Amino acid sequence: MVLRFVVAALPRGSGRLHSFLSPVIVLLFVTSVLATSLESSIENEERDAQEVLALGFGTDANPDVGRTKSPAQDAPLLVELGTDTNLGTSDSQVVTEDPPLGFGVESTIETEEGATQDLSGSLEPVETGIETWGIDNEGVYSNNFDPAACAKLHNQIMTIVSNAPNQPEHTLRKFFDVYVGEEEELRLRLSGPLLDFLSQIYVTAPPDAYTPSDARDWLWHCPIRFTPLLAQPSAFAFWKHEDWELGDRYILLYGDPEDSTGGVFFDMQHNLICKVDIFNEDMESCPWSSLEIGLARYLELYEVGKFRLPVNRTDIDEDDERYEDYDFDIAVQRVDGADWMMALEMYDSLxxxxxxxxxxxxxxxxxxxxxxxxxxxxxxxxxxxxxxRARKPSFTYIAPGITVFNSSTFNAMMELNGGTLQQWIQDRDMGDMAPILLFPGDTPVDLEGEDELDRYLFNIEHQYLINNMSGVYLEPSWNWGDSIKLVLPYSIGQNGHVRYGSRPDVSVRGHSVLYQHGACPFFGGHHTRLFSLLYKWKESVRSGSFSTGPDGVEGGMELYREADADHPRIDTDVGVCW
Incomplete structure (x- = not known):
């Protein structure tokens, strides 16, 4: 089958995408939602669905636009109603006709006729309105919850993970066919809409040959993850958090696959979800959003390869000296060529x-x-x-008070630091996880007289700043290698008008709180990715909120103070999520 899908193009500008990365997929942000009945033979039936885009810039876009069919959604579920298909061994592995797309790998596929089709393309970020609600907004989303649409997205992901290499032998079955013994209690405690969702989803189960005791143990410690960061729904884990004394309002729908009480919680009163990582976190302080949006985001990450499928163990010789370096499990691709290419394209556009x-x-x-x-x-x-790879401009400032390095100024900065940065990295064994300055500010950071909270700019002591320099720091995390912070020379937010993108109702303050998402309902806390910041700066230049002069963007570091006003002159809202 020849795959067909739509990818929007980046502004060509430097043509860098074709020079460096073609035919690599930079990003497929727009996924499709097609209604397919699981209760009958697979049918293609068009329907309208809410578009879920992969970036959280702003809040004004109309989400009700059409979707475009994507390859992973063209693959049928691997089981038919009333049947159990054994999967997971090299001999019985079932491969869907249209596998999920790779992110940072070759972007051509072979068709049935042996020809190849180029899948390369990229996406200009657009305004998107991923909405969140505080838990006190009574009933705001409950009537819009669509169990069938959510189940469809869940089952598409299960198709991908069930077919992944190296999975243990298993079957795919309807949820209540797997948890027969728990069904009566679940129907007493769970809400009707949630029961509707669970009745339509598939989960993995051990082979029929397992004894009841072994099968129960297999389900308790299910070896097949829903995503690299989440476990599948399990009746044994729904109330894993009961020590929190939250009653029957919440269940842990997609738990942390490690031994943790955190994960994606479902609020049965409002039919909303939120990713909570710390077991004693105040649930009411979290941003809550739609299960359908969350599942679509997870599916997107499989499609673009951010959630990376494992290397097939049977294809690798155990004597290969690189054997231990291969990843044989589903994992997060922390840094990929598409990450820095997307950032470079946004930098060029700026x-x-x-x-x-x-x-x-x-x-x-x-x-x-x-x-x-x-x-x-x-x-x-x-x-x-x-x-x-980033090109050098003839002007000095790419944002208010923000300049660019050259080899001489970078050397001077590091030499002035006396090599202590590298010694610090070595002492802490952090390697490329250490924060590093990408774009220096023209004003040093003043930490004198600041509250203790403001002295921990990277959740660790402020000596992690290079020579107390302000600017844009790369602060990689385990899952996102391109995340950043803009560190200002001063703390901001004292007037109460600075907000994270995910919590417009809660004010924040500090040196590095501008252009940040805050807590994310789908992935927990994560910083802004570099291309998101560059996009906002480009739009500020285009709109005129950043003025320009002979030296580039004007206003200096003092301009950012205007973000802490009733009617801020500059827009620092990067939305709920990238």
Missing amino acids: LEAIAERIDGAEIYEEPLIDRATLTRWGVENFAFEFLS
Whole structure:
């Protein structure tokens, strides 16, 4: 079958995408929702569905736009109603006709006729309105919960994970066919809409040959994850959090696959979900959103390869010296070529928006920092790829008070630091997890007289700043290698008008609170990704909220103070999620 889908194109600008990454998929953000009945033979039936986009810029977009069919959604569920298909062994592995797309791997597929089809493409971020609600907004979303649409998305993900290499032998069955012994209690405690959802979803179960005792143990410690970060729904885990004394209002729908009480909780009163990581976190302080949106986000991450399928163990010789480096489980791709390519395209778009407004401005092909300099200082992964490829502008400022490095200024910064940054990395064995300055600010950070809270800019002591320099720091996490913080010279938010994207009802303050999502209902807390910040800056230049002059963007670091006002001049809202 020839796959067909729609990918929106980035602004061509430098043409960098085709120069460096073609035919690699940069990003497929728009997924499709097609109604397919699981109770009969597979049918193709078009329906309208709410679009779920992968970026959280702003809150004003109309979410009710049409979807486009994506390859993973073209694959049928691997079981038919009333049957159990054994999966998981190399001999019995079932492969869907249209596998999920790879992210950062070859973007051509072979058709049945042996020809290849180019799947490369990329996406310009657009305004999207992923809405969240505080738990006190009574009944705000309950009437819009669609159990069938949610079950459909869940089952598409189960198709992917069930077919992944190296999975243990298992069957796919309807949820209540697996948890027969628990069904009576569940029907007494769970809400009608949630029961409707559970009755339509498939989960993995052990092979029929297992004894009841072994089968129960298999389900308690299910070896097949729903995503790299979440376990499948399990009747044994729904009230794993009962020590929280939350009663029957919440269940742990998709638990943490490790031994944790956290995960994605479902609020049966409002039919909303939220990812909660810490077992004693105040549930009412969390942003809550739609299960359908969350499941669509997880499916997108499989499709673009951020959730990476494992290497097939049978294809690797155990004597291969790299054997232990292969990932044989579903995992998160922390850094991928598409990550830095997306950031580079946004950076180019920002430079072009500024250059268009300055007479005689140029953008050179020369990179900001040469590779030898970056190698000398042990810069790795995302920071290395970005800084060694980002083009050099003729102007100084790419945002208010924010400049760019060159090899000389980068060397001077590191030498002035006396090599202590590298010693610090070595002492803490953090490698490329260490924060590093990408775009320096022109004003040092003043921590004198600040509250203790403001001294922990990276959740650790402020000495992690390089020479107390302000600017944009890369702060990689275990799952997102391109996450950043804008560190201001001063703390902001004292006027009570600074908000995270996910909690517009709660004010925040600090040196690094601007342009941040805050707690995310789908993935927990995570910082803003670099391309999201660059996009907001580009839009600020285009809208005129960032003025330009001969040296680039004007206003200096003092301009960011205007974000803490009743009617802020600058827009720092990056939305709920990237």
